[in-house]
Amino acid sequence: xxxxxxxxxxxxxxxxxxxxxxxxxxxxxxxxxxxxxxxxxxxxxxxxxxxxxxxxxxxxxxxxxxxxxxxxxxxxxxxxxxxxxxxxxxxxxxxxxxxxxxxxxxxxxxxxxxxxxxxxxxxxxxxxxxxxxxxxxxxxxxxxxxxxxxxxxxxxxxxxxxxxxxxxxxxxxxxxxxxxxxxxxxxxxxxxxxxxxxxxxxxxxxxxxxxxxxx
Numbered sequence: 257x258x259x260x261x262x263x264x265x266x267x268x269x270x271x272x273x274x275x276x277x278x279x280x281x282x283x284x285x286x287x288x289x290x291x292x293x294x295x296x297x298x299x300x301x302x303x304x305x306x307x308x309x310x311x312x313x314x315x316x317x318x319x320x321x322x323x324x325x326x327x328x329x330x331x332x333x334x335x336x337x338x339x340x341x342x343x344x345x346x347x348x349x350x351x352x353x354x355x356x357x358x359x360x361x362x363x364x365x366x367x368x369x370x371x372x373x374x375x376x377x378x379x380x381x382x383x384x385x386x387x388x389x390x391x392x393x394x395x396x397x398x399x400x401x402x403x404x405x406x407x408x409x410x411x412x413x414x415x416x417x418x419x420x421x422x423x424x425x426x427x428x429x430x431x432x433x434x435x436x437x438x439x440x441x442x443x444x445x446x447x448x449x450x451x452x453x454x455x456x457x458x459x460x461x462x463x464x465x466x467x468x469x470x471x
Contacts, residue, residue, distance in 0.1 A: 265298045267305055268314040268338050273366050278454035281316045281368035288334035289467045297334045309338035318361035321373040322348045322380065326462045341367055347380030348373060349399035350433055359443045362453050370437065374430040375460040381426045382416035403429035430457040
């Protein structure tokens with residue numbers, strides 16, 4: 257469909273969203289990130305997008321990303337107002353509230369793809385490795401502990417100063433979070449089984465600006 261290859265800024269509508277497949281939605285994100293890393297982002301009239309989308313939202317993608325200020329979802333995927341249903345939390349983990357938000361996006365609105373987006377040099381992951389204890393953050397970081405325990409092969413230097421180790425834990429956490437979304441939501445699982453939705457993990461480089469999808 258023209259939406260996938262055109263450099264024209266197209267504001268999402270109900271009709272466009274309903275005609276889009278999960279594969280096309282994923283390609284939209286891939287193309288947007290490619291424009292971002294090439295410095296060829298689309299020209300947007302954001303105030304017009306605000307006006308046009310004020311009567312309703314039709315985001316084609318729902319993304320769970322980290323709160324890290326270096327991971328701005330709409331920017332790195334070169335998307336506009338109303339394109340992405342975003343949940344951002346330190347460590348990009350999911351709980352009942354976030355999964356409920358994803359269910360709203362895919363069942364009520366009709367978003368076609370869910371992306372769990374981790375990133376390198378993640379402070380939340382480093383906090384888990386360092387066993388940081390700090391107020392309510394302690395409970396949040398505990399959500400990453402299963403990934404920490406699953407990563408092996410770094411016995412020589414299993415510390416937050418080991419960038420490869422940090423990224424290995426972050427990547428494993430993304431994989432486990434994808435599985436958590438699928439196993440903890442009947443709604444999401446059924447939509448995936450019906451071919452109406454895809455759930456995929458991805459990893460962002462804060463240095464390069466590039467997103468790698470787990471396919």
